[in-house]
Structure formats: structure tokens, C-alpha cells
Amino acid sequence: MILHILNRPPSSSLAYRDALAAMDATDRLLLIEDGVLGALTAQIRHFQAIEGRLFALREDLSARGLEGQCDASVQVIDVDGFVTLTEEADKTVSWF
Amino acid sequence: MILHILNRPPSSSLAYRDALAAMDATDRLLLIEDGVLGALTAQIRHFQAIEGRLFALREDLSARGLEGQCDASVQVIDVDGFVTLTEEADKTVSWF
Amino acid sequence: MRYGLLVEGAPYSSQASHSALRFASALVARGHRVESVFFYHDGVYNASRLAAPPQDEPHLYDAWRSLSAEHGTQLQVCIAAALRRGLLDAREADRHGKTGHSVESPFELTGLGQLIDLGREVDRLVTFAP
Amino acid sequence: MRYGLLVEGAPYSSQASHSALRFASALVARGHRVESVFFYHDGVYNASRLAAPPQDEPHLYDAWRSLSAEHGTQLQVCIAAALRRGLLDAREADRHGKTGHSVESPFELTGLGQLIDLGREVDRLVTFAP
């Protein structure tokens, strides 16, 4: 399993498209920084191909006041969860 | 007439969408830097709403080897033409 | 006409500085006056006197200085954006207890108010962003 | 595990430095070792000893130094990316005829080869981009 990390939102950048194309059926995607905008229910359609394997960093959601708008299908994790994801992954790939 | 300046390509950034939304029927759009990728025939559909008012900077096309791929509907100008566009415009607005 | 430029991209990282310099020389060649270049956001990094680019690449710092020397263009650097990024003139270095400085004349640290004044004074203000 | 971080965003301009620092402290809290942070692209601006951020904002330069002092993390700065951007240690300043320098220990100017070595040595290399 590879952990992909995306810090750009699909509302303004198409970087998510390249990240998704690079993922296989077991890889995971973590949304951080402005990337968490993609975790909102109104944006989640961009990530439907990887449902169940999409994560978002809680502190980046909450700094933006968006924790309540985060889609239920997204696994919201804190920074320790971020560490765990990197432990469990063979490697990480960052998209920006 | 207002001159809008865009330096991001529609192939990776959605900034062009905001620029187009800001333009009225007489405004012009100049593509510079990586923005000139939008002037290619294969990309020109993103700008069909402003046909005849779309410009691209020649030296940015040619540094990228793309002058031959530029769509015929785009007015290719050199840097003096850029100056002229700013003279003719009431003001400029940059999108990135 | 009187022009002002707003440069927001770091040198070498983005093409913004190159584009602004190129546009500035076309302006003066056409008889326009470039009153000032205002550096904001990562554009403030253009003001570092310590830049040492490879010899086969454009020396952007020197190019800004030439523009200023030959055409009287002011080179104004937003002080708030500059300080947090490590761009300090001798006075600010002293004020912040740092030995050494990274900004000197013809670049000058100045407030955002100068950008507002510039926008009011010139006929055209053109932004070059990263 | 042994981790390396690659930081490519300028401090304050993007969140990359904040995210990397935050992740680094979570790593060490969990007992991992952060061998090195490699600064590339605009990340090299993190190494400026002259940074003077407002007092009510995180002092990123000091935070990097603390990471290094407390956990032995190396702070490696790509020399090619640094020189053109005005990040010089005393030796490079001398070599380029500049008075004053902007980089000093624990930050060290080093070649890209160190990034390759880091990638080879550590169990995980995580990139924080702007």
C-alpha cells in the first residue's frame, strides 16, 4: 500500500486527477492543507473512485472551520493518524 | 476595455474560469508564461466564449516550442504588443 | 504613460520576475516611464543582495539594479512581507538584533501604503504573480 | 523507524513548513527518528537566519533549530537551489565576494546527492510541497 498525499483542492487545481491516476486499488489518499477542501460533501464526488481509502487531516479541517462539512465517507485523522498511515504504507508520494 | 492577464494553463489550473467570469463582452485576455499552453488548438475550447479577444505572448510560445501548435484564432503578439494592449486598456487584472 | 509593476513571484522559482523585467524594458523602449516596482509576497526575495545565480543564467538582482540606475525606477519592498522572509536592510537588522543584512539600496523596505500610492499615481499597474 | 523529510515550500508563503514541523514532532513523539530535513526549491528559504517574523506567529527558523538541537535532525539545504536564491553560508559568501551570509549551523549547504543518500537510508521520505 502506498500513501498518496494531496495538498491542493479539486475546486481550483487538477492535481487530484494525477494523484488518482497513480493509485492502485489498495492505495490510500490523505488530504492535507488546502487539500482538505476536497473532503467536503459538496466536493466528494471527485474522489468517489477511492471511497473508503480517503483520509483528511483533522487539524487542517478544523483550522478552516470545516470539520462539520466533511463528508461521512472520509476518515478524519489527527497528526498521529498521519504518522500511522506512513508507517503502514510502503512509501509516500506527494501531489501538489 | 480591461486587459486580463493569465499565466496558468487550463490543463492543470482552474484559474481561467475565474478570469473568464470577470470579463465583459469587450475585455481582452492575454496568455503569458505557462498560460500560453491554453492557446494550443487542442486546448482552445476553454476560451471559445472570448473568441477574437484572446492573445498569447509569442516569446512564451516559442521558448516552449509551441508557436506551430497555437490555434489560428489566437492573436499572437510580441512584448511590444503586450505594451500596446496595456496602453489600450483602462487597466489590467492578473489571474494566477 | 506612467507605469507601476507589482512583482509577487520569487526569482528563479517562477517566471514572474523575468516577465516583469522583460515588460519593463519594453515599456521604457517605448518611451513610457516605470515609476516603481513594488515587491510583495514571494516577490520580496528579488531584493536579496546575496543572490549568486549560475553565470549562464540571467542575474535578476543585477537586472533590477540596472533598471533602477538607468531609468530611475524605484524598487520598493513590502517590509511586512520582507521581515518574516529574512529580507532586512541594515536598519532593520539592527532593530531585530541580527548581524548582517540582505537588502540595500536601490531596494528599499517600505510599507504597503506605498503600493496604494503607486496605484493612485500611475496610469497602469501591472501585476506579475508566480 | 527512520524518516527523512523533503521541504519545498517557502516559510510563511505556504503551509508546507508548518506541516513538516508538525509532522516531525508527531514522529519523534511516537519514537521515530527524523534523520534529516532536506530543503529544496523554495524550501531553502527556511534556512535564512535573518528571518524576523511577527511575535504572534510561529517562528519557523527557531522551530527548525529546536528540532535539530533536541532530536539530532540534520538540516540540509540544496546548495544549487540556495545560492541562486541568496542563501549563502560564510564560506559561499566569501567565494562569491559577498559580505555577510544568511545561512549558518545547524543548517548546512549540501549537494542534491545528500537527498539521494537520505532517500536510500531512511525507511520513509515524506515530501511537503507548497
Added chain:
Amino acid sequence: MSSTVDFSGDLLVILRHAPHGSSWLREGLDTALVAAAFGQTVSLLFQSDGVLALTKGQGAGPLGQKGTAATLDMLAMYDIESLYLDPEALERFGLGEQDLLLPAVALDAASLPRLIAGHRLVLTF
């Protein structure tokens, strides 16, 4: 948007970036505040990801990064009262007026070019 609204002013600052991820939003707001302090009439347009600057419940970042929500409170003090937003951007994030810290006028498609035309200087952040 009624055509009787006055879209004129000295400076229009267009905010297109979200809080926290970059310094664009902060630098745009600072520009607006300084312009107002210099006696300019300033309007703000929240466009694209910039509409998120207006959401309730924003806080500091994990290292204590301040964010920009507090700066919004200062707009009224500086007499910056012409706040506009792109309703499409708001809808893109599933947000409505009830989610916003401050009221901003939703611009229809025809009004945005008029807003830009009505200001002497337009800066995008």
C-alpha cells in the same frame, strides 16, 4: 443583483485563496486594510476558494498560526463595507449564508464585470 447597486470605488481586492494554506489571503486583506487607512474606498470580492475566508468556526493552526478570521472583524472598523462573493463558489462547497461570519452580497454573472469596471485599481490575491 439590482442594477441600482453602486459598484464604484478606488480599489477592488479579489480574494481567491483559502485561509491557512498560503499567505495570499492574509496579504490581500492587509492590502485592503492599508488602502482603507490611506483613505481609499475599498471593496472585497471573495471568489473561488477565497469564499472559505468567510466561514464560521475558523481557528488557529496547530503551530499557533493565526489565520485570517480575526482580520475580518477589522474590516468594519476600517469602513470596508462593500463585500461581495461569488455564489457559485459558495455552492461549490455546499455553504450558504448561514455559514458565513459576515454578510456579503452574492454577485450574479453580469455584475462581476461591472464590479471590476467600477474600480480604478483591481488587485487579485
Added chain:
Amino acid sequence: MSSTVDFSGDLLVILRHAPHGSSWLREGLDTALVAAAFGQTVSLLFQSDGVLALTKGQGAGPLGQKGTAATLDMLAMYDIESLYLDPEALERFGLGEQDLLLPAVALDAASLPRLIAGHRLVLTF
């Protein structure tokens, strides 16, 4: 893409940015060259706007900016011979193989994740 192709290596550098507009492409290529000089087996993937790094006819910028086309010539000297590209990105710009300076293997959708899985380290630029 035949499944017999060997997708393994030490380092995969993914190039996603166009020449001239930013330093990303140059910095990615420099990383690849240095890794190769250090004895690593290096593969390159040209993705998104990065496919434009491969187009013929590139030149210097108006201030004499070098661009990256000359660096491509050095790849073979450094034994970097595993070049891949995203065919969708190429098509997006209306480009074909005949427009390219160097041959690169067009990856199908299933092969891209395999390419990434096959390299110990993956860096994106």
C-alpha cells in the same frame, strides 16, 4: 503496455510542470541526474503539463533563460533510459510522438500504479 516490461528501479521522478514557467522541471531533472550519478537506477515519468518538457523546438527565454531541453540530451549520458509519459496528457495538447525530442513509453492506466510501486522512492516535481 506489455506486462513483461520491467518497472523496477531505485528512483522514479515524476515531472508534472511545463518548462520555463517555474523551476520545478529543472529541479526534477537535476534530481534525476544526480541520483543517476550516485549509481541509482532512475526512471522518469512525464505527466500532466510535464509532457511539454519533451517537445521539439524549445529555446531560451527572452532574457536568456536556458530552459531544460539541453538537459534532456544528458539523460542518456547518465544512463537514464527508462522514460515514460502519460498519453492522455500528450493528447490533451494535441501532440504526438513525432513532436517529441526523445522517445518515451506511453503508459496505459493500469501501468502507472505499477510503475510507482516498482520504485523504492518516488519524487514529484
